Amino acid sequence: MAAGDGPGYFHIFGWLPARISIALLALLGMMNAVMVRVNLSVAIVAMVRWNTTAITHQVQVHCTATQHHNANASDLEGVSIGEDEDEGAEGNMTRSPALLDDSVMEGELDWDEVTQGFVLGAFFYGYCVTQIIGGRLSEVYGTRIVFGLSILAGGISAVLTPMAARMNYIILIIIRIIQGLFQGATIPCIFPLMVRWMPLQERSRFIAYVLFCNNLSITFTLPLCGLVINYLGWAAAFYVTGGLSLAWCALWFTFMYESPNQHPRISPEELQYIQEHLEENESQATPASHQATPPASVPWREMATSWPVWAILICDAGNSFGFSVYFSHIPTYIQNILGFSIKQNGVLSALPFLCRYLGAIISATVADMVMARGLLSVLSVRRVFSTIAMMGPAVNLLAVAHSGCDPSTAIALLCVGFFLNGFITTGLFANRVDITTNFCGTLTGLSNTCANVVSVIVPIVVGSLTQNQQTLGQWQKVFWMCVPVYALSEIFFLIFASASTQKWNYSNISKDTYEAEESTSEQEESFLSGVTDPNNDQNI
Structure with missing residues (x-):
């Protein structure tokens, strides 16, 4: 059925169904959220007055001359890395002054490395605090107001950044913390929107396109900010990205509606399509749910004793642990051990993120088709794609650890790992709903908080394993360490994950009724589709 073809059908994206235009608005909002977050990472290179003596070091490469096609040390002089290298590791390759133009060298702000670290990290001081709060607020007050205010705060913060930076770095730190406090709600509040607008068969694609567009936004923002800084100065990078966020807010508050019933320009056909599928999905998840009502408050005790909740939290923590190694430390491994800077090449730097976004889209499209045609149960889909997203990168890390000293092979494996991890949208992420x-929203905030805590721990663990010993053997220990983390967290998810709406989601379902219905639901959700009747020889 082509929803949205009815008479008088029009909205901001007039040729698309209303739910797709809502998804596009959310996608653009997420891109703006990431844009005003990472703009400082690019602009700070031009903002700060650099000490050229302190950033010049001799390149050290750990691979043998034979593995580098008999290249000697002089062949590698001048090789350098990007601005985000691990400055604590001795012998690391660092920026070459030749890569920094005069405008960068003459930055107007005299900040040392410690100050820069506080400024760059300030956003996350606030961001980690409001994940759970933001999710709950969106459940109570709706995504329109919570998500809109989050992006609005990001836009205003970006516009105020140049003035604050020139006044005092403390003021900028405060602004970035406030920005993080508001934007901690961005991801959690998208899930309640999805519940209200997207049928089950479209939710994997919604998550892939909207939530994973942060990978797309990074590849777009980095060159955009570089181009703006080159022609208009570093302050303009904040004005441009902040202005885009403010312009998006005008569209969002004008054309966004909490539910299909509130949308004044949705076609009758699409409204009927959404309502029928949402009712069908909910009745299949919990047959008595049409008689149930949501609790007035968050059932923290019930959630804390729910195995499916713990399956999500532990799997998300394991995924965050492994992805942090991929995201933050494999580029360091490539530059320190293999003598090649992936960050120095803009195309190569963006390629892994594009691969992850592509993996998310492909897996989500396949999963939605499989569920729509009834080829696998929802739980089977979650398990299969979660296994690929977790065990695929784990095996891939072992390939990186034993791939030798060929940079091209390591980069190719990095892209494969990012691609496979994109499947997490269809497994773990979709299972929250x-x-x-x-x-x-609350569960997503709780899960993201756990993931952020793990992301803080990973650099400490990796640093302790590679401290003063940037060797191939030490890095192999890092990669091998990720394998049991990936495997154990995924096994826990496979055992305790559920695709049934939990009893604590409602307030007036009796225990006996719920347990009887869930038992029936679990019997229908075999690990592999087709084993629905144990007495039917044709299904075995």
């Missing part, structure tokens, strides 16, 4: 519709 399977088990709770009324508290999916």
Whole structure:
């Protein structure tokens, strides 16, 4: 059915169904959220007055001359890395002054490395605090107001950044913390929107396109800010990215509606399509749910004793642990051990993110088709794609650890790992909405908080394993360490994950009724599709 073909059908994207235009608005909002977050990472290179003596070091490469096609040390002089290298590791390759133009060298702000670290990290001081709060606020007050205010705060913060930086770095730190506090709600509040607008068969694609567009936004923002800084100065990078966010807010508050019933320009056909599928999805998840109502408050005790919740939290923590190694440390490994800077090449730097976005889109499209045609149960889809997203990168890390000293091979494997990890949208991420519709924002905030905590721990662990010993053997220990983390967290998910809406999602379902219905639901959700009747020889 082509939803949205009815008479008088029009909205901001007039040729698209209303739910798709809502998804596009959310996608653009997420891109703006990431844009005003990472703009400082690019602009700070031009903002700060650099000490050229302190950033000049001799390149050290750990691979043998034979593995580098008999290249000697002089062949590698001048090789350098980007601005985000691990400055604590001795013997690391660092920026060559030749790569920095005069405008960068003559930055107007005299900040040392410690100050820069506080300024760059200030956003995350606030961001980690409001994940759970933001998710709950979106459940109570709606995504329109919470998400809109989050992006609005990011836009205003970006516009104020140049003035604050020139006044005092403390003021800028405060602004970035406030920005993080508001934007901590961006991801959690998208899930309640999805519950209200997207049928089950379209949710994997929604997550892939909207939530994973941060990978797309990074590849777009880095060159955009570089281009703007080159022609208009570093302050303009904040004005441009902040202005785009403010312009998006005008569209969002004008054309966004909390539910299909509130949308004044949705076609009758599409409204009927969404309502029928949402009712069908909910009745299949919990047959008595049409008689149930959401609790007035978050059922923290029930959630804390729910195995499906713990399956999501532990799997998300394991995924965050492995992805942090991929995202932050494999580029360091490539530059320190293999003698090649992936960050120095803009195309190569963006390629892994594009691969992850592509993996998310492909896996989500396939999963939605499989569920729409009834080829696998929802739980089977979550398990299969989660296994690929977790075990694929784990095996890939072992390939990186034993791939030798060929940079091209390591980079290719890095892209493969990012691509496979994109499948996490269809497994772990989508499962949050399977088990709770009324508290999916809160659960997402809780899950993201756990993931962020793990992301803080990973650099400490990696640093302790590679401290003063930037060798191939030490890095192999790092990669091998990720394998059991990936495997154990995924096994826990496979055992305890559920695709049934949990009892605590509602307030007036009796225990006996719920347990009987969930038992029936679990019997229908075999690990592999087709084993629905144990007495039917044709299904075995």
